[in-house]
Amino acid sequence: MSISSAARRVAALLKATGRKVVFAESCTGGLVSGALTAIPGISEHLCGGMVVYRNRTKIAYLTIDRRRLEKYGPVSAEIAAAMASRVLERTPEADIAASVTGHLGPGAPPALDGLVFIGIATTSPKRHAAPDEAVFERHCRPNDSRLARQRWVVEQVLDLLGRALQEQPNND
Numbered sequence: 001m002s003i004s005s006a007a008r009r010v011a012a013l014l015k016a017t018g019r020k021v022v023f024a025e026s027c028t029g030g031l032v033s034g035a036l037t038a039i040p041g042i043s044e045h046l047c048g049g050m051v052v053y054r055n056r057t058k059i060a061y062l063t064i065d066r067r068r069l070e071k072y073g074p075v076s077a078e079i080a081a082a083m084a085s086r087v088l089e090r091t092p093e094a095d096i097a098a099s100v101t102g103h104l105g106p107g108a109p110p111a112l113d114g115l116v117f118i119g120i121a122t123t124s125p126k127r128h129a130a131p132d133e134a135v136f137e138r139h140c141r142p143n144d145s146r147l148a149r150q151r152w153v154v155e156q157v158l159d160l161l162g163r164a165l166q167e168q169p170n171n172d
Contacts, residue, residue, distance in 0.1 A: 006158035007035040013165040014045035022094040023049030024087035027102040032157045047094045062086035075103050077117050077135040084119030085131045097121045098161045104149045114140035120164045
């Protein structure tokens with residue numbers, strides 16, 4: 001599925017369910033939320049997003065614990081989950097969030113090259129409860145360019161967000 005068709009699908013699901021989304025992006029640098037902004041009327045459902053590319057920015061913007069970052073590393077399931085939950089907690093009108101963190105190269109450590117974690121968090125009906133979280137691990141094709149990898153990751157995030165919207169159609 002192309003980025004534009006994935007974005008149209010997510011926009012249609014957001015509209016059909018009346019949900020509002022927010023993003024915390026690292027390796028995609030805002031491309032996921034940017035893909036949705038091409039859809040007319042998305043302002044009713046896209047609250048915004050944070051580009052938290054560096055560790056200090058993750059700490060400052062999302063209050064990710066420094067010790068947690070050091071323990072798990074910025075490219076980990078734990079940090080992807082925390083990113084999604086924290087951006088959702090900081091965006092009162094949003095009820096679903098997606099996060100993405102990964103090593104897209106070049107120059108990534110060989111064991112981490114192409115490794116990506118995508119987090120999805122949804123609010124519970126009782127806003128004071130902790131968000132429900134799910135994290136997905138993905139691996140980019142090894143010989144793809146950085147740009148090709150970024151585009152593929154954007155498609156993956158939008159696909160997983162669409163699936164989450166289908167599984168939990170509303171917040172009532």
